[in-house]
Amino acid sequence: MEKNNNNNLDFLSKCYFCGETLGQSDLTILENKEKNNIFHITCQKCKASAIVYFSVNQSGIVSVGVATDLDKQEVKEKFLQPAVSADEVIDAHEFISSYQGNWKNFSK
Numbered sequence: 001m002e003k004n005n006n007n008n009l010d011f012l013s014k015c016y017f018c019g020e021t022l023g024q025s026d027l028t029i030l031e032n033k034e035k036n037n038i039f040h041i042t043c044q045k046c047k048a049s050a051i052v053y054f055s056v057n058q059s060g061i062v063s064v065g066v067a068t069d070l071d072k073q074e075v076k077e078k079f080l081q082p083a084v085s086a087d088e089v090i091d092a093h094e095f096i097s098s099y100q101g102n103w104k105n106f107s108k
Contacts, residue, residue: 015043016050016065028072030079039073040068067087 013022022057031038035056042049049070054063088093 015041015046015048017048017067018043018046019047028076030075038079040072042069042072 014020015022022041022043026042026044028040028042029037030040030051037054039052040049041052048067049072050065051068051070052065054061056062068075071104
């Protein structure tokens with residue numbers, strides 16, 4: 001990836017796992033806002049993937065990366081799903097709080 005001082009992506013130019021230089025084809029933009037960005041990255045050399053969030057604020061750039069086994073198409077599909085609503089969180093909390101069954105059987 002060429003150095004570009006305008007988009008603050010220089011720190012995304014190498015694979016977090018093997019150090020291989022990444023190209024633009026290795027990056028998929030999931031969200032691009034003025035100060036917050038989310039990318040999916042797949043290294044062509046080691047095939048490792050990560051979802052990377054970064055934010056620019058008065059303190060500088062804050063970045064968090066999470067390894068994933070999802071490919072870029074799967075991430076796009078999941079990322080475009082509607083966000084979980086506050087009501088859904090409350091419903092889940094109420095269900096979990098009142099669940100009387102065996103949690104081992106619940107996940108089957």
